[in-house]
Amino acid sequence: MSTPTYLIRRVLQAAAVILIVTIVVFALLHALPGGPARGILGPQATAQQIAAFDHEQGLDKPLPVQYLYYLGQLAHGDLGTSYTLNEPVSQLITERLPKTLLLTVLSAVVGLLLAVPLGMWQAVRRNKPVDYVITTLSFIAYSTPVYFLGLILVLVFSQALPWFPSQAPQGHTLGEVLAYPQGLVLPVAAGAASMVAVFSRYMRAATLENLSEDYVRTARAGGSRSRAILWRHVFRNSLTPVVAMLGYYVPVLFGGALVVEQLFNYPGMGLLFWTAAQSSDYPVLLGCVLIIAVATVTGTLLADIVQRIIDPRVKAGRS
Amino acid sequence: MTAAESLAAPAAGPILQLDDLGVVFTTQSGEVPAVRGVSLLVEPGETLALVGESGSGKSTVALAATGLLADNARATGSAAVAGTEVIGAGEAALAGLRGRTVSMVFQEPATALDPLTRVGKQIAEVVRNHRDVSAKDAAAEAVDLLRRVGIPEPEKRASAYPFQLSGGQRQRVVIAMAIANEPALLIADEPTTALDVTVQAEILDLLRRLAAETGTGVLLVTHNMGVVADFADRVAVMYQGTVVETGPVEDVLLRPSHEYTRRLLAAVPRLSVADAGAPHAARPAASAAGSEPVVELDGVSVVFGRGRNAVRALDGVSLTVHQGETLGLVGESGSGKSTASRVALGLVPPTEGTVSLFGTGLARTRSRARRALRAGIGVVLQDPVASLDARMTVGECVAEPLRVHRRGLTARERQDRVATVLDRVRLPREVARRAPRELSGGQRQRVSLARALVLEPRLLVADEPTSALDVSVQEAVLEVISELQAELGFACLFVSHDLAVVQHFAQRVVVMRAGRVEEQGDTGSTLLRPETDYTRRLLAAVPVPDPVVQRGRRAERLATLAAGRTEATA
Numbered sequence: 102m103s104t105p106t107y108l109i110r111r112v113l114q115a116a117a118v119i120l121i122v123t124i125v126v127f128a129l130l131h132a133l134p135g136g137p138a139r140g141i142l143g144p145q146a147t148a149q150q151i152a153a154f155d156h157e158q159g160l161d162k163p164l165p166v167q168y169l170y171y172l173g174q175l176a177h178g179d180l181g182t183s184y185t186l187n188e189p190v191s192q193l194i195t196e197r198l199p200k201t202l203l204l205t206v207l208s209a210v211v212g213l214l215l216a217v218p219l220g221m222w223q224a225v226r227r228n229k230p231v232d233y234v235i236t237t238l239s240f241i242a243y244s245t246p247v248y249f250l251g252l253i254l255v256l257v258f259s260q261a262l263p264w265f266p267s268q269a270p271q272g273h274t275l276g277e278v279l280a281y282p283q284g285l286v287l288p289v290a291a292g293a294a295s296m297v298a299v300f301s302r303y304m305r306a307a308t309l310e311n312l313s314e315d316y317v318r319t320a321r322a323g324g325s326r327s328r329a330i331l332w333r334h335v336f337r338n339s340l341t342p343v344v345a346m347l348g349y350y351v352p353v354l355f356g357g358a359l360v361v362e363q364l365f366n367y368p369g370m371g372l373l374f375w376t377a378a379q380s381s382d383y384p385v386l387l388g389c390v391l392i393i394a395v396a397t398v399t400g401t402l403l404a405d406i407v408q409r410i411i412d413p414r415v416k417a418g419r420s
Numbered sequence: 421m422t423a424a425e426s427l428a429a430p431a432a433g434p435i436l437q438l439d440d441l442g443v444v445f446t447t448q449s450g451e452v453p454a455v456r457g458v459s460l461l462v463e464p465g466e467t468l469a470l471v472g473e474s475g476s477g478k479s480t481v482a483l484a485a486t487g488l489l490a491d492n493a494r495a496t497g498s499a500a501v502a503g504t505e506v507i508g509a510g511e512a513a514l515a516g517l518r519g520r521t522v523s524m525v526f527q528e529p530a531t532a533l534d535p536l537t538r539v540g541k542q543i544a545e546v547v548r549n550h551r552d553v554s555a556k557d558a559a560a561e562a563v564d565l566l567r568r569v570g571i572p573e574p575e576k577r578a579s580a581y582p583f584q585l586s587g588g589q590r591q592r593v594v595i596a597m598a599i600a601n602e603p604a605l606l607i608a609d610e611p612t613t614a615l616d617v618t619v620q621a622e623i624l625d626l627l628r629r630l631a632a633e634t635g636t637g638v639l640l641v642t643h644n645m646g647v648v649a650d651f652a653d654r655v656a657v658m659y660q661g662t663v664v665e666t667g668p669v670e671d672v673l674l675r676p677s678h679e680y681t682r683r684l685l686a687a688v689p690r691l692s693v694a695d696a697g698a699p700h701a702a703r704p705a706a707s708a709a710g711s712e713p714v715v716e717l718d719g720v721s722v723v724f725g726r727g728r729n730a731v732r733a734l735d736g737v738s739l740t741v742h743q744g745e746t747l748g749l750v751g752e753s754g755s756g757k758s759t760a761s762r763v764a765l766g767l768v769p770p771t772e773g774t775v776s777l778f779g780t781g782l783a784r785t786r787s788r789a790r791r792a793l794r795a796g797i798g799v800v801l802q803d804p805v806a807s808l809d810a811r812m813t814v815g816e817c818v819a820e821p822l823r824v825h826r827r828g829l830t831a832r833e834r835q836d837r838v839a840t841v842l843d844r845v846r847l848p849r850e851v852a853r854r855a856p857r858e859l860s861g862g863q864r865q866r867v868s869l870a871r872a873l874v875l876e877p878r879l880l881v882a883d884e885p886t887s888a889l890d891v892s893v894q895e896a897v898l899e900v901i902s903e904l905q906a907e908l909g910f911a912c913l914f915v916s917h918d919l920a921v922v923q924h925f926a927q928r929v930v931v932m933r934a935g936r937v938e939e940q941g942d943t944g945s946t947l948l949r950p951e952t953d954y955t956r957r958l959l960a961a962v963p964v965p966d967p968v969v970q971r972g973r974r975a976e977r978l979a980t981l982a983a984g985r986t987e988a989t990a
Contacts, residue, residue, distance in 0.1 A: 315531040321488060322526075323546035323597050324519030326511065333545070334534045341536075412536060413581045 104409075104416070111405065115398040122394040123175075123387070127168050130383055158184075171387070180391070181384030183377070190388040193373060198392060199275050201369035204361065205354045207289045209347075212296025217343070219297065220304025224312060225331065235301065243298035247357050251291040251364040258287060269367035288365045292357050296350070303346055307339035314338070341412050348404030351397045433503065435605045435637040436462040436485060436522075440497035441507075443480050443489065454480045454493070456661045464604060467631065467638040469652035469669070471645065473684070473890035474861070476658040482609045482641045486522055487514040502604050520550040523598035525627075527610035529590035533582040539593045540566070540578025546600040565596040570626060587753070588619035595626065602634050609641045616752040616917065621961040621977065624651055643890065645688045646963030649673055649970040657681045669967045687892040689920040691962050692948065693973070712779060713740040714879045714911040715764045720773035722759055722935075733759045735935040736773070741879065746905065746912040748926030748943060750919060752958070756935040761881050761915045765797060766790065778878060795825040798872025798910070802884035804864035808856040815852030818842065818871045825875055841870045844907075845900055862893035866900065876908060883915040898925055919962050923947045931955050 142150055155161045159170060174181060180190035223232045242250070259267035269288050270281035278285070311317070312335055320330045355370070362371030370389060377385035409415045443455040455477040462468045472478045484495045487506045499506045501522045506514065518524075526532045534542060543565055544558035553561070559578070566574035569592040582590055591611065598606055608627065612620035628651060631638050640651055648655055648669065655672040657665040657680065665678040676682045722734040734756045741747045741764075749757045762768040763775055766782050775782045777793045785793060801807040808817050818838045822829055829837070839849045845866040856864055865885060872880055882901070886894035902925065905912055916922050922929055923943055930940040931954070939952050950956045960977040964970050 316534040319532045322524040324515045324549040326515050337536050414583050
């Protein structure tokens with residue numbers, strides 16, 4: 102398949118997936134008992150007041166009608182208005198999304214930069230002490246909940262050793278956030294920990310598998326040294342499956358950001374999502390889910406494109 | 421020249437000298453000796469063939485000679501390449517030797533190259549490992565090497581990835597890597613086993629030419645006696661980790677002195693050729709060809725995929741198999757022979773044409789009736805390891821068709837049927853309680869046969885049932901199949917790339933090429949006096965295990981090819 106055809110097809114598929122996600126989330130949100138009116142108007146609100154709110158927000162119409170209305174708005178870039186914050190959802194998201202992206206991208210990059218060499222090191226030193234130690238640490242990091250890990254990081258590196266602040270930068274723009282980089286260290290560390298754990302395992306397995314491939318023996322038979330073979334051949338071959346996994350890891354990263362932002366009081370998407378969920382702020386919740394869906398689909402699409410670049414066989418339709 | 425004479429001038433001595441070489445593998449069940457007391461010499465410019473069956477240790481010897489043994493192997497004794505000791509040498513010393521003084525060509529061209537690196541770059545890597553040349557010069561040299569190994573358009577091919585090349589071309593690339601620095605010794609471990617016979621003949625011609633041009637000594641590891649007869653000057657026969665016989669190729673293949681060599685050679689199926697002695701008479705068909713066909717393909721075409729990417733795997737194929745007869749389906753890889761067998765099994769629906777099983781059209785039957793038809797077919801596949809479920813016992817594997825098709829049977833009756841069929845394939849009844857992995861390849865293939873026959877089918881489809889087996893085991897498995905066929909009278913569709921086996925085993929043969937039937941007829945006439953050029957070329961490419969006859973055949977084949985070429989250019 103030629104690259105343009107492939108891209109068009111994948112983008113159309115992605116759009117379909119996002120559409121289906123909005124339908125599912127829309128239906129699920131409205132199936133929840135209670136509804137937003139009670140949360141917003143308070144426990145003292147009368148039935149009339151609630152009915153008036155529902156009418157005003159269009160919540161008394163049949164669900165399909167509400168959904169189509171929402172889609173119509175969406176087509177104009179209008180994500181609705183927050184019930185509680187009285188601000189357009191699109192504005193709330195544009196303010197917060199860059200900060201969350203910064204956090205997740207930094208976590209992913211730091212995580213991968215650590216995970217890939219660690220995994221390869223483990224593979225080369227298979228069943229040696231280094232391998233066992235890193236494996237143990239990986240399992241600990243992976244099985245520790247992010248909020249607990251975050252708390253420990255704060256206790257150790259902020260309270261016991263006053264190296265880093267316990268609160269993330271509070272700036273409104275990316276520039277202001279980046280002006281205070283030491284504040285990002287602990288949030289990024291908390292976000293990257295499970296990434297390092299999971300991806301060093303993938304990389305270890307992929308490297309081990311490739312080290313036993315015939316082409317490694319061919320390269321050795323041609324007089325190449327182990328180190329050269331590792332970096333020239335095994336590295337690239339092991340990276341392909343890991344890159345594929347990366348795309349599927351985007352929602353996990355977002356999920357982690359939800360907790361990390363809460364913990365370090367970082368005003369990003371996670372914090373927005375958290376407060377909206379607590380007050381049944383439907384438009385904000387839908388907007389956040391939409392963004393996460395777009396990010397996930399984009400992540401897998403990017404991973405597939407990167408794979409096409411690394412592995413010529415993918416493009417030719419075999420692998 | 422002997423080893424003693426060469427002490428003064430090591431360069432003129434044997435290029436490979438093995439002295440009391442031993443290799444032990446450390447496994448979970450303890451130490452397993454793989455090779456014991458092997459002493460061999462390869463002189464410059466000569467080809468020594470190391471032959472033996474699987475597990476004889478021949479590949480282990482080859483790997484030990486280059487220090488490429490797996491981590492759990494320990495080598496003792498001495499292996500010297502051009503006077504340099506390999507055993508116990510460090511990585512630096514070995515890397516200096518490999519690719520320059522000694523090179524290797526491996527069995528599996530599909531996996532021997534890095535899939536993500538362009539082939540020119542992989543060849544250039546070997547060049548630059550040993551010579552201080554610029555990347556540009558190495559790339560140019562890679563193109564020259566590709567030309568030398570007979571790759572068309574080498575400038576273009578150098579930037580191809582391995583998956584863009586055919587199996588034969590990939591093996592040529594591996595050979596180009598091996599000869600990049602004009603090594604004194606080339607070790608070829610089953611270099612043609614994964615290739616079609618015509619490609620095999622080309623690769624052997626190439627290796628022979630390159631070795632002659634550069635005076636390279638060759639250690640050829642193979643199980644194929646035809647290849648030995650075609651290529652080797654001397655032969656060493658290995659059996660259970662030791663060398664049992666060494667000598668010039670004529671002596672070992674024509675006048676073997678060791679009992680094992682005699683047995684091994686007796687088990688090799690020989691291709692009978694029209695001009696070599698009496699024509700071979702295949703077993704006459706058990707029933708007249710006029711009887712009702714068991715399976716019939718009529719004008720079957722199969723197209724995989726759609727639009728521009730569509731592949732026509734079969735194109736108007738018609739064939740029939742009658743009760744009690746064996747039809748051999750032969751052809752090179754990609755000729756469509758396996759697809760044809762799958763169509764007969766009802767696993768691949770024909771795009772055009774009709775298939776009938778036992779007189780009933782497959783296209784018209786629906787689930788239940790179709791299942792009843794399938795109960796009449798037994799299948800044996802190529803890979804004896806992959807075709808049995810590792811989590812089932814042998815008894816469960818064999819009983820599975822009964823569970824599906826004979827639901828009325830009690831557990832007791834099933835056990836009886838399994839025991840009977842195990843007797844038939846000459847396996848002890850006790851194997852029913854064992855796991856497939858505890859059995860040898862030949863035993864596993866007999867378990868597959870037992871499973872195929874447990875429903876007493878009217879048709880047995882065997883897709884390369886013995887090509888993963890050693891010749892002696894192959895002989896035993898084929899014998900069991902033909903005995904049971906005589907007893908039970910089933911028809912057999914026998915798919916194979918091995919013309920010699922088909923000649924011995926099948927009464928009729930269908931030769932396939934590029935999805936079409938090239939020619940068909942009685943094995944006796946078709947494979948002795950073929951009507952088409954393609955079949956003639958196919959037969960001419962099969963090396964026979966007689967060095968004298970093979971020399972004549974090779975000269976004849978090359979003369980025919982050369983004549984064809986001048987005709988084509990004229």
